[in-house]
Amino acid sequence: MNRPMTDAELEAPLDAETEAQIDAALANARDHxxxxxxxxxxxxxxxxxxxxxxxxxxxxxIPQEDLQGISDVDPSQLTDVEILGPGTAIHFEKVMEGFLVDSLRAGIYGSQRWMDGLAQRRRERLQRAS
Structure with missing residues (x-):
């Protein structure tokens, strides 16, 4: 559309299919x-x-050693954990590091490079144990 929508167009009712799609998207977002x-x-x-x-x-x-940015921090510096926003992120105030809760829940504790290194260390530990 090459022009702004008119007030009438903005206020026009949505069709049933669009309403259903919006309702489904909102429900999915709430569930997630x-x-x-x-x-x-x-x-x-x-x-x-x-x-x-x-x-x-x-x-x-989650073990401290798995978390990028705080793996080698003195544990006494990590006692002040703050929940941000509606609970979607956490922040370690004293060391200025934070994590998204969704990422932590998914097992993502840092960058791709960090996670690759973490996986390598786990494989090496398993090989030594067997």
């Missing part, structure tokens, strides 16, 4: 959002684990 919303985030200094509780009831524990 619940999966990646943190209700609580803490760091356990003793075990060196990031502990998340999600809105779905799922609990996730």
């Amino acid at each position: 959002d619940d999966e990646a919303v943190a209700l609580s985030a803490t760091f356990d200094v003793r075990t060196r684990m990031l502990l998340l509780e999600l809105k779905t009831g799922q609990r996730i524990a």
